[in-house]
Amino acid sequence: MKSDIELINSEGRRNDGRGPHDLRKIKIEAGVLHRADGSCSLEWGGNKVLAAVYGPREAVPRHVQNPLRAIVQARYNMAAFSVEDRKRPGPDRRSVEISKVISEALEKVILIEQFPRASIDVNIEVLDAEAGTRCAGLTAAGVALVDAGIPMRDIPVACAAGKIGGKVVLDLGKEEDNFGDADLPIAISPRTGEVLLLQMDGHLTVDEFNEAFDLAVKGCQTVSEIQKKAIMQKYQSAAAEVQE
Amino acid sequence: MTIVPIIKRDYITKLGEQGKRIDGRSFDQYRNIEIETNVVNKAEGSARVKIGNTQVLCGIKMDIGEPFPDTPITGVMSTAAEFIPLASPDFESGPPREDAIELARVVDRGVRESQVIQLEKLCITPGEKVWLVFIDIHILDYDGNLFDAASLAALAALLTTKVPVSRFLKELNENDRNSWQQKLLDLYTIPGVDEVPFGASDTKNNLQAINDFPLPMIEPPISCTAVKINDFVFFDPCFDEEVIADARLTVATDHKGDIRAMQKGLSGSFTRDEIQKVIKGALDNGQEIRKTLNQSIGK
Numbered sequence: 001m002k003s004d005i006e007l008i009n010s011e012g013r014r015n016d017g018r019g020p021h022d023l024r025k026i027k028i029e030a031g032v033l034h035r036a037d038g039s040c041s042l043e044w045g046g047n048k049v050l051a052a053v054y055g056p057r058e059a060v061p062r063h064v065q066n067p068l069r070a071i072v073q074a075r076y077n078m079a080a081f082s083v084e085d086r087k088r089p090g091p092d093r094r095s096v097e098i099s100k101v102i103s104e105a106l107e108k109v110i111l112i113e114q115f116p117r118a119s120i121d122v123n124i125e126v127l128d129a130e131a132g133t134r135c136a137g138l139t140a141a142g143v144a145l146v147d148a149g150i151p152m153r154d155i156p157v158a159c160a161a162g163k164i165g166g167k168v169v170l171d172l173g174k175e176e177d178n179f180g181d182a183d184l185p186i187a188i189s190p191r192t193g194e195v196l197l198l199q200m201d202g203h204l205t206v207d208e209f210n211e212a213f214d215l216a217v218k219g220c221q222t223v224s225e226i227q228k229k230a231i232m233q234k235y236q237s238a239a240a241e242v243q244e
Numbered sequence: 245m246t247i248v249p250i251i252k253r254d255y256i257t258k259l260g261e262q263g264k265r266i267d268g269r270s271f272d273q274y275r276n277i278e279i280e281t282n283v284v285n286k287a288e289g290s291a292r293v294k295i296g297n298t299q300v301l302c303g304i305k306m307d308i309g310e311p312f313p314d315t316p317i318t319g320v321m322s323t324a325a326e327f328i329p330l331a332s333p334d335f336e337s338g339p340p341r342e343d344a345i346e347l348a349r350v351v352d353r354g355v356r357e358s359q360v361i362q363l364e365k366l367c368i369t370p371g372e373k374v375w376l377v378f379i380d381i382h383i384l385d386y387d388g389n390l391f392d393a394a395s396l397a398a399l400a401a402l403l404t405t406k407v408p409v410s411r412f413l414k415e416l417n418e419n420d421r422n423s424w425q426q427k428l429l430d431l432y433t434i435p436g437v438d439e440v441p442f443g444a445s446d447t448k449n450n451l452q453a454i455n456d457f458p459l460p461m462i463e464p465p466i467s468c469t470a471v472k473i474n475d476f477v478f479f480d481p482c483f484d485e486e487v488i489a490d491a492r493l494t495v496a497t498d499h500k501g502d503i504r505a506m507q508k509g510l511s512g513s514f515t516r517d518e519i520q521k522v523i524k525g526a527l528d529n530g531q532e533i534r535k536t537l538n539q540s541i542g543k
Binding site: 010021033035036039046048050051052057062075077079080081082085086089090091121123125127128129130145 | 284299384441535
């Protein structure tokens with residue numbers, strides 16, 4: 001199967017026309033929902049995700065409370081119509097795992113020690129999926145957390161790199177993810193470069209890993225700028241409204 | 245009931261006595277309605293509906309499967325609604341609770357009983373293979389009146405749905421193809437289809453070129469909801485009004501001005517006159533909403 005499809009040509013051009021180091025098109029908008037304390041809508045290539053933050057609020061049931069800090073409960077969910085063959089609604093093993101690693105990544109940057117016994121709930125809804133939804137979801141969550149005014153050390157951001165047709169490339173698309181050699185999604189704290197989330201599947205040599213890792217970090221930095229712009233945009237338009 | 249809604253109830257009824265509502269609307273006025281279609285690429289049809297701050301997304305997926313034994317020649321539709329915790333601080337994750345199930349069933353009934361989808365045109369091989377239509381409703385932002393927002397989203401999504409024939413070609417054997425082709429040639433013409441799927445010159449090669457076609461639909465009824473608070477009847481309740489409402493009435497009307505479905509909810513009651521009032525308001529608002537819906541699907 002792998003050899004059947006050429007994912008990258010000899011000139012380094014990928015099937016969707018991108019070069020090896022190009023990201024798909026990203027569009028971020030902050031503060032899109034009325035009821036949520038903070039929200040973000042994000043389009044990343046063919047991915048469409050929505051993130052909403054509620055809290056800090058009392059964690060229920062009581063036994064999940066931590067007397068010393070807040071807990072972060074991220075919930076990654078895919079809409080039934082977001083994939084080619086309809087997905088049964090509700091959590092499956094994959095989404096539970098992704099929810100867990102995203103929660104843990106966010107806990108590292110949020111000042112959880114300020115809110116004992118509280119819960120910060122981050123809901124990530126994947127409305128349209130096309131490879132890289134966990135990176136899109138975590139990136140959207142970062143913006144929604146800022147929009148909710150949750151104190152953080154940094155705005156978390158995620159991006160993946162991978163290997164297709166023997167070459168290390170940035171931000172795998174659908175076919176590249178399905179038929180490529182390796183996928184390496186990471187999330188970082190862009191100010192310090194600390195790694196908040198890291199997963200890999202496939203096959204990479206140590207050198208290739210290093211190359212892919214550096215590439216993904218670079219991708220994260222680019223996405224981080226787009227995140228900041230979206231947040232600035234929201235406050236600027238809010239300021240403009242006040243002036244009117 | 246906690247204390248905040250009790251205070252709000254006081255405020256809302258006081259305003260009502262002066263003929264006003266909290267957001268400045270008149271009693272039978274809807275909030276601004278926006279409909280955006282084809283918002284999800286992976287879905288066969290989709291629509292995002294905003295009524296004021298309420299936002300609902302509906303996606304349609306289709307598949308091929310077995311018909312029910314008692315209706316061997318009709319397609320199958322099913323509706324599910326998710327009150328995802330993204331939409332409101334009060335929504336919890338987990339299996340759908342009774343309010344989500346009521347919503348899904350009311351939307352389902354509106355579509356099924358009014359025969360908006362011509363399910364008999366979705367049979368491929370009688371008793372064996374039919375098209376399945378899955379209507380999935382996602383509440384994104386809850387500021388009241390989910391009934392109208394959800395049914396409108398479902399209709400807009402269905403009206404823009406393309407039956408994904410080309411994607412399922414390999415699942416159909418020769419028998420299915422002949423039966424499907426015969427059906428389309430003999431019995432039905434579907435508006436908007438340039439070439440009949442599985443035409444006479446079918447070969448394996450040009451099967452790939454067969455077009456997807458629009459879901460066969462008829463003019464749908466539009467539902468309008470009003471709530472009663474004390475003696476006031478408010479159309480299109482926002483969240484604050486809905487929380488304290490005594491009774492709720494949804495009326496679906498068609499393009500001829502006839503009533504096609506009704507559902508009363510909550511523990512309060514309506515008088516005959518109030519029901520008349522709601523029906524009149526549903527007819528007037530329904531016409532306006534129908535225009536918005538037709539515009540959104542480019543009709």
